[in-house]
Each structure stands twice: as C-alpha cells, then as structure tokens.
Amino acid sequence: MKHAKFVTFLFSGLLMLNGLLFSQTISGSAHDFSNETWNTTGELCIVCHTPHHADVTVGDAPLWNHDVTAANFTLYNSATLDATVGQPDGSSKLCLSCHDGTVAVDNFGGQTNGTQFVSGGGLIGTDLNDDHPVSFVYDATLAGNDGGLFDPTTTNSGLGGTIDEDMLFNGKLQCASCHDVHNSSGIAKLLIKPNSASALCLTCHSK
Amino acid sequence: MNLSRIMIILAGLLIPLLLPAQSVVNTVHNLSVSGPGTVKAAGESEICIFCHTPHRSHPQSPLWNRNDPGLNYTLYNSSTTQAAPGQPDGAAILCLSCHDGTIALGEVLSRPSPIPFVNGVTVMPPGNANLSTDLSDDHPVSFHYSATLAAEDGELADPATLTGPVRLENEQLQCTACHDPHRNPFSDFLTVSTLQSELCAYCHQKDYWDNTSHKLSPATWNGAGNDPWFHTPYSTVSDNACENCHRPHSAGGHLRLMNHFPEEDNCLDCHNGNVAAEDIQMQLGKQYTHDVYSRSGVHDPEEPGVVEVRHAECEDCHNPHASRELPAPAPNANGFIEGVRGVNSAGVAVDPIQYQYELCYRCHADSPDKPASPTSRQIEQNNVRLEFDIGNPSYHPIEAAGQNNNVPSLLPPYTEASIIFCSDCHASDGSAAPAGPHGSIYPQILKFQYETADFTVESYQAYRLCYECHDRQTIIFSAGSFGQRVHRQHIVNEDTPCNACHDPHGISSLQGNATNNTHLINFAITIVSPDPASGRLEFEDLGNVRGRCYLTCHGVQHSPEFY
Structure with a gap:
C-alpha cells in the first residue's frame, strides 16, 4: 500500500500529462453518440445501457439496452490454432x-427499425475468419498446448495484474481483452494499452 | 486516469526488453x-x-x-x-x-x-x-x-511421427x-539444428545411411581448393552429413537439390585429396577413365537397370548414402559400391547388387551402343555378361571359379578355385592408386600394362597385367609344351602378345565350344589368319596340355601344328 502511494506520487506529473494528451473518456470518442441526430435522447450511455428493464439474454451483459445480433458467424480457424473457438458470446456478442x-446502431431501447449501420473500418461483418478469434477459453492449458502463448494466470498483463485478471472475462478472451469500449485510456482504436513495439500483441503471444 | 494506466504505457516500452532471448x-x-x-x-x-x-x-x-x-x-x-x-x-x-x-x-x-x-x-x-x-x-x-x-517413397518417415519440432500443416x-x-535459435529460423543433419532426418530416412562414411567420417577439409562446406558452419564430414552434397535452397543442381551441377562436382570437392584421403579427381584426369566429365544431366536414378543411354557419373557406381570402407571377398561387392543397382548374371536388374560384376553389367553387358571390342577376333562379343557366363568353354573367374582345373602358372594366393573381381584387372594404375576403375594411363582402364600390338618385345613390364597372377617364369621358362614349346616360342621368340591368342574375358557358349575355345583361345584376326591349306582358323583342345592349331601367323603356316 505504501509502495503504491509512492508510485502514485512519483507519476502524478505523468498522470496530468496523460490527461492532456488523451481524451481518456467516452465523451468525444467514436462511441459517443450523444450528438447524433438519430439519438433523440441526447444521452451518452443509452445506446448501450439502461438502468432498468435491461436485456439479460446475453450472459454478463451489463444492463443491456441494445438490440442483440442473431447472426451466425463464420469463425476464425487455422492449422496452428489450439483454442476452441465458439460462436461469439459475452461482451463480444x-x-x-x-x-x-x-443490427442498426440505433436499434436501442426497444427500437428495431433503425437505419444507422456501422460501415468502414469499424465494420467487422459476420465473417470472423479474418479477425482475431474471440470467445475462447484462454487458460494455462491452452498456453501449454500452443507453446506460443504466455500462461495467462501467471503472466503480468502490464495493467497491474495478470492477463487473466486484467484482460479475460470468465477466463475467456473477448473483444474487450484488447479494446476498451469506453476509451478510458484514450489510445487509438480504443486499445486497452499502446501497441507500440507490438506491446499489446506480445502481452499474450510469446513469439 | 489512474495508476494502472500509467503502468500500461511504461509496460509498453519495457515489454520488448523483458521478452525471452x-x-x-x-x-x-x-x-x-x-x-x-x-x-x-x-x-x-x-x-x-x-x-x-x-x-x-x-x-x-x-x-x-x-x-x-x-x-x-x-x-x-x-x-x-x-x-x-x-x-x-x-x-x-x-x-x-x-x-x-x-x-x-x-x-x-x-x-x-x-x-x-x-x-x-x-x-x-x-x-x-x-x-x-x-x-x-x-x-x-x-x-x-x-x-x-x-x-x-520408401525413404520417408511416417508423417504420424512428426509431432515434435518438425510438423506438418x-x-x-x-x-x-x-x-x-x-x-531463431539455430540460425535461418530452423526448427531443429542442422548439425549432423538432425533436421533432415526427421523426414528423410535414407537406406544404408547409418553406416556410411558420409555420415560417420570425422574428416576435415585441408583448406585447399573449393570449400566443400561453403553453405554450412560445420567443419567435418559427419557434422555436415546431408549438406556435404545437398542444399535445401538455392541448390546448384536443381534435381535432388545438389550443391553443384554438374554432378561430379558434388563428389570431387572432397574426393580430391582435400577432405577424403584418396584423390579420385587425379585418377579421373588420366587418359583412360570412366569419364564423368563428358556428360551431364544424363544420369537418372530412375533409369532402367540395364542402362539404355550409357554414361558414367560417380553415382552410377557409388551410392553416396551407403558408401563405406568395408572389404569383401570376390565376387561380393565391397562397401564402396554398397547399395547400388546392377544387373545379375541372368541379365535381370537387381537392387542392390550382391556381386561387384553386377554393377559392371549395368553398362557393359546388355546395354545398346557399346563400343566394339578393342581387339577384332574370330568370335566377336562385347557383352561381358555373356563373356563371363559360367557355362562358357572358358572365362576368367569373375562369377565363379574357372573351367580349367590345371593352371600351372598361377601365383599364390590364386588357385584354380579362385574368383577375381573385374577391378583386379580394370583399376587405376599405380601402386598407391585408390581402388576401382577410375582412371589409368593404360587403355581399358587396366591396372597394369598390357601390350596388344604385334611384335611387342616380351618383358615383365609389357605384360605385367597377366604376370601379376600368371607367373612369368612358369609361362616362358618351364619345361615341356606349356612353357617353352607354346608360350616361350610365341611370346618371346616371335614377339607375339598374349592377346593374339587369348581373349581375356571369355568366349560365350553361344558362339564358341569346348573343343575350340578352352583356355580363352579366340584368335585376334589382325594378327592371326586362317591356314590357307585347310581354310581353317582353329585351335583344337586335345586335353592334358595338348592341342593343335590351324592358322597362319607371322608368315608361318600351321596346317596344323601340334603341341
């Protein structure tokens, strides 16, 4: 505890600098839809979340307020893949x-006839074969079988704890393992940590 | 913003430094x-x-x-x-x-x-x-x-065994x-070290390989000539193993990924006295050779057992995956020619050979386009398999002991029961020359001088090839018809070469017979002519070192002459 306070003090200057450099908030980020004409509420969180009557069909969904995809996804596969990848679940879904x-971006709060669809670089599509796999269990066993992955239960994520603690969700890798949907660190592409020198990739990949 | 976010940024900078080597x-x-x-x-x-x-x-x-x-x-x-x-x-x-x-x-x-x-x-x-x-x-x-x-393929590992560092996709x-x-622990991002070709051996399991000197020899390069190991860091034959000859990328010889093209260059970078003790390259520079230089790209490991387009490459006679120093008694193939293909005494392709002569028969027996015999004889035959057939009236004992159970001139250790190699006569000349018919200063790649010209003055040297086994003293000085009456009269007094009367390989039973062609008699018609009185050119074996000849030679008519 004492140590943590010391570190906090030591980097307090950097903290402020960081605040200047990065937006470090969802406000103004790509996920800030409060000023969109189709969001007549003008609210920031409402596109995804609601305090009451949330959709609980998806496990671990945080007070969900957005129409949920029913798509059947083409999954990633490769000859060297040891993980068992299922249909996207949890936060990835x-x-x-x-x-x-x-699903239209403006299909929220019970609305299903939206017209705003993701396009451009943000469009992943239903073919996930060209995307990093998600929704698979990443544990010490997988790391041992693969040989090219760090053990998530013992490897530091660089975020304060282990990979398992900081980047996995119920032991699974999800979109949110790499992306911070709320843009709390203000890194481009909503990454949870900088990918300079491929640091994000090499958190898990022992290459 | 909190402390952990700061740590992220620092970690991003530090992680590359913390990664394993x-x-x-x-x-x-x-x-x-x-x-x-x-x-x-x-x-x-x-x-x-x-x-x-x-x-x-x-x-x-x-x-x-x-x-x-x-x-x-x-x-x-x-x-x-x-x-x-x-x-x-x-x-x-x-x-x-x-x-x-x-x-x-x-x-x-x-x-x-x-x-x-x-x-x-x-x-x-x-x-x-x-x-x-x-x-x-x-x-x-x-x-x-x-x-x-x-x-x-027969020489590849079962892919089910590839579960270690070498894997399929x-x-x-x-x-x-x-x-x-x-x-990249080994260089070139290899999954396994190439020392002693460990990597190659995961898939390639070459027949004979475990015993060959190309796997086992500790020989090093003396630094002269071309670097035989120009693309590896290794400095002995055993450490280079496959890569003594092969190169998995940028191969000089595309077929079978050889270091070099033409073929012989793969062998002669080492077999020139700079790595291997024996200098084969020097032998191949002599006048009479199995000429590996004149043709390239003709040899094919898959060519028929009886070679159709005759050629000589090192690998026609040697299997580089098998070669080793292992002596063998005649007629068996020794270690230098272990694991090569051949043709047996019946003319049937064999793989591998058991006997040395089976190797020679690949090209010198039933193959087309063989050159004519160097001596024109009354019976012509240039298929050596037929010449050495054990059903023949006479033959030098290549496949089995000879027909004649009374050969008084034989020097020890030879007896009438002996079997000899083709390479006892056909070999590189010189007392220190490496074994095998690589090259000689004498025609037909003979080990020693063997004069065939008429009017050759007899000497030990002139017919040394014969005298190595057949005692000169016995042949030209022994009493009785064998020595003085027949051989001394012709070889010494008349300056007639051995080759005038004897056909050294043998006379095929398809052409000759047990009356006229015993004792390797098959007259050279450039020296010996028919008897004008009878029109016959004939030797008749009367048994017990007796015989008679109908012929004309050096102007002397035998119509017939007895001995």
Whole structure:
C-alpha cells in the first residue's frame, strides 16, 4: 500500500500529462453518440445501457439496452490454432450487435427499425475468419498446448495484474481483452494499452 | 486516469526488453525500427504488423496482413520425388509474400501505403533470403505428406511421427516444417539444428545411411581448393552429413537439390585429396577413365537397370548414402559400391547388387551402343555378361571359379578355385592408386600394362597385367609344351602378345565350344589368319596340355601344328 502511494506520487506529473494528451473518456470518442441526430435522447450511455428493464439474454451483459445480433458467424480457424473457438458470446456478442453490420446502431431501447449501420473500418461483418478469434477459453492449458502463448494466470498483463485478471472475462478472451469500449485510456482504436513495439500483441503471444 | 494506466504505457516500452532471448523481437523478422537486422523499417515500431493484423486479414490464417503474390511459381520436380508439390499455399505462400522478392516488405494490408524502410529498401534484397519465383532449386513445399507418400517413397518417415519440432500443416509440408518464423535459435529460423543433419532426418530416412562414411567420417577439409562446406558452419564430414552434397535452397543442381551441377562436382570437392584421403579427381584426369566429365544431366536414378543411354557419373557406381570402407571377398561387392543397382548374371536388374560384376553389367553387358571390342577376333562379343557366363568353354573367374582345373602358372594366393573381381584387372594404375576403375594411363582402364600390338618385345613390364597372377617364369621358362614349346616360342621368340591368342574375358557358349575355345583361345584376326591349306582358323583342345592349331601367323603356316 505504501509502495503504491509512492508510485502514485512519483507519476502524478505523468498522470496530468496523460490527461492532456488523451481524451481518456467516452465523451468525444467514436462511441459517443450523444450528438447524433438519430439519438433523440441526447444521452451518452443509452445506446448501450439502461438502468432498468435491461436485456439479460446475453450472459454478463451489463444492463443491456441494445438490440442483440442473431447472426451466425463464420469463425476464425487455422492449422496452428489450439483454442476452441465458439460462436461469439459475452461482451463480444454485444460488440458485434453493432459491428457485424446486421443490427442498426440505433436499434436501442426497444427500437428495431433503425437505419444507422456501422460501415468502414469499424465494420467487422459476420465473417470472423479474418479477425482475431474471440470467445475462447484462454487458460494455462491452452498456453501449454500452443507453446506460443504466455500462461495467462501467471503472466503480468502490464495493467497491474495478470492477463487473466486484467484482460479475460470468465477466463475467456473477448473483444474487450484488447479494446476498451469506453476509451478510458484514450489510445487509438480504443486499445486497452499502446501497441507500440507490438506491446499489446506480445502481452499474450510469446513469439 | 489512474495508476494502472500509467503502468500500461511504461509496460509498453519495457515489454520488448523483458521478452525471452528467443523472441521474434531479437530476430531479423523484427522488421520494425527496433529490429536487429539491416533490412528494417525507418520508423514503424509495431513488430507483428509486417505479417499479422487482428482484423481484416488476407488471404488466410494466421491473420495475415499481406497480399497473396498471386504468381505462378516454377516448382521443384525430380524423377525420384513421389510428392506432387502444387503451387505454394498454406504457410508457404505467406512466407513467399516477402521471400519471393515481388512484394514490398512494408506493403501491409492494415496500412494505406507501404511502411517505409531504411536505405529505401522495398522488396527483399537479393541474397539467400530471396527465393525468387523459381522454386525448382528449393526443397518442395505445399505437398500432401501422407503415409501413402512415405510408403511409396520408401525413404520417408511416417508423417504420424512428426509431432515434435518438425510438423506438418493440414498434412501438408510447408516452410514451417523446417522454419519457425518467430524463433531463431539455430540460425535461418530452423526448427531443429542442422548439425549432423538432425533436421533432415526427421523426414528423410535414407537406406544404408547409418553406416556410411558420409555420415560417420570425422574428416576435415585441408583448406585447399573449393570449400566443400561453403553453405554450412560445420567443419567435418559427419557434422555436415546431408549438406556435404545437398542444399535445401538455392541448390546448384536443381534435381535432388545438389550443391553443384554438374554432378561430379558434388563428389570431387572432397574426393580430391582435400577432405577424403584418396584423390579420385587425379585418377579421373588420366587418359583412360570412366569419364564423368563428358556428360551431364544424363544420369537418372530412375533409369532402367540395364542402362539404355550409357554414361558414367560417380553415382552410377557409388551410392553416396551407403558408401563405406568395408572389404569383401570376390565376387561380393565391397562397401564402396554398397547399395547400388546392377544387373545379375541372368541379365535381370537387381537392387542392390550382391556381386561387384553386377554393377559392371549395368553398362557393359546388355546395354545398346557399346563400343566394339578393342581387339577384332574370330568370335566377336562385347557383352561381358555373356563373356563371363559360367557355362562358357572358358572365362576368367569373375562369377565363379574357372573351367580349367590345371593352371600351372598361377601365383599364390590364386588357385584354380579362385574368383577375381573385374577391378583386379580394370583399376587405376599405380601402386598407391585408390581402388576401382577410375582412371589409368593404360587403355581399358587396366591396372597394369598390357601390350596388344604385334611384335611387342616380351618383358615383365609389357605384360605385367597377366604376370601379376600368371607367373612369368612358369609361362616362358618351364619345361615341356606349356612353357617353352607354346608360350616361350610365341611370346618371346616371335614377339607375339598374349592377346593374339587369348581373349581375356571369355568366349560365350553361344558362339564358341569346348573343343575350340578352352583356355580363352579366340584368335585376334589382325594378327592371326586362317591356314590357307585347310581354310581353317582353329585351335583344337586335345586335353592334358595338348592341342593343335590351324592358322597362319607371322608368315608361318600351321596346317596344323601340334603341341
């Protein structure tokens, strides 16, 4: 505890500098839809979340307020893949509820006739074969079988704890393992940590 | 913002320094600005990006970030490969998206324009890493390595055993069987060390290999001439193993990925006295040789047992996967010619040979286009298999002991029961010469002088080939008809060569008979003519060292002469 306070003090200057450099908030980020004409509420969180009567069909969904995708996804596969990849679940399914391009961004709060669809670089589509796999269990066993992955239960994520603690969700890798949907660190492409020198990739990949 | 976010940023800077030594970060595959090589980006810090992207990869896994070159490659092929390499696919085409030298190293899908490299480098610079689009000098890839293939080939490991560092990809052999692009513990990103060809042996299980001196010899190079191991870091024959002769990329001899073309250069970089003790190259420089130089690209391991287009390459007589120093009694093949193909006494192809003569019969028996015998005789035969047949009235004992059980001239250890090698007569001349018929100053690659010209003055030297086994003293000085009456009269008094009356190989039973052609009698018609009185040119064996001849020679008529 004492040590942590010292570190906090030591980097307090950097903290402020960081605040100047990065937006470090969802406000003004790509996920800030409060000023969109189709969001007549003008609210920031409402496109995804609601305090009451949330959709609980997706496990771990945080007070979900957005129409959920029903797409059947083509999954990533490769000859050297040791993980067992299933249909997107958990928070990944929530991300894909906009980014697969089948559900309108403005299908929230019970609305299903939206017209705003993700396009351009943010469009993942339903073919996930060209995307990093998600929704698979990443544990010490997988790391041992693969040989090219760090053990998530013992490897530091660089975020304060282990990979398992900081980047996995119920032991699974999800979109949110790499992306911070709320842009709290303000890194481009909503990454949870900088990918300078491929640091994000090499957190898990022992290459 | 909190402390952990700060730590993220610091960790981002520190992680590369904390990675284990065998990380891609420390290899030349780190093309980022932090890479250790000379070919690298001018400013890009991301390492993985040159090959991988987390989204919108192409053309395939693993999350590839580069274009498919989309080219038609010239593929490896040889008569001895059962595999059917297709156009590169799988991991191979991914490797080639840099290593064929056609796509800029910095041209990745996730960036709108190519990532700039230092010194203006765009595509892979020329050198070993640039394989080009001609893959015919490279180990084949992108072929189905099945149990069936292994069985057909006969010298490949069962692919089910490839569960260690050498692995297949979807049952295909790809670049990644031998190379791990992320780790470089052995150089060239190899998955296994090439010391003593450990890597090769995961798949290639060559017959005989365990005992050959090409695997076991500790011989080193004396530094003279060409470096036989120009593409390896190793300095003994055993350490170089397969790579004594083969090269998996940029092979000089495309077929079978040889270090060099023409064929003999692979052998003679070592067998010239600079590595192996015996200087075979020197022997091949003599006037009469098995001429390995005059033809190239004719030899084929798959050619018929009875060779149809006659030629001589080192590997016609030697199996470099099998050769070793292992003596054998005649007529058995010794270790130098172990594991080679041949033709047996019945004219049937055999693999491998059991007897030395079976090797010689591949080209000197039933093959077409053989040269005429050097001596014109009353019975012509240039198929040596027929000349040595044990059913013949007489023959030198190559396949079995001879017909004549009374050969008084034989020197010990030879007896009438002896069997000799072809190479007892046909071999490199010189007392210290290495064994085998590589080259001689004497015609027909004879080990010793063997004069065949009429009016040759007799001497030990002139007929030394014969006198090595047949005692000169007995032949020309012994009392009775054998010595003085027959041999001394003709060889010494008349200066007639042995070859005038004797056909040294033998006389085929298809042409000769047990009356006229015993004792290797088959007259040279350039010296001996028919008897004008009878018109006969004939020797008749009367048994018990007696006989009579009908002929004319040196103006002397035998109509007949008895002895």
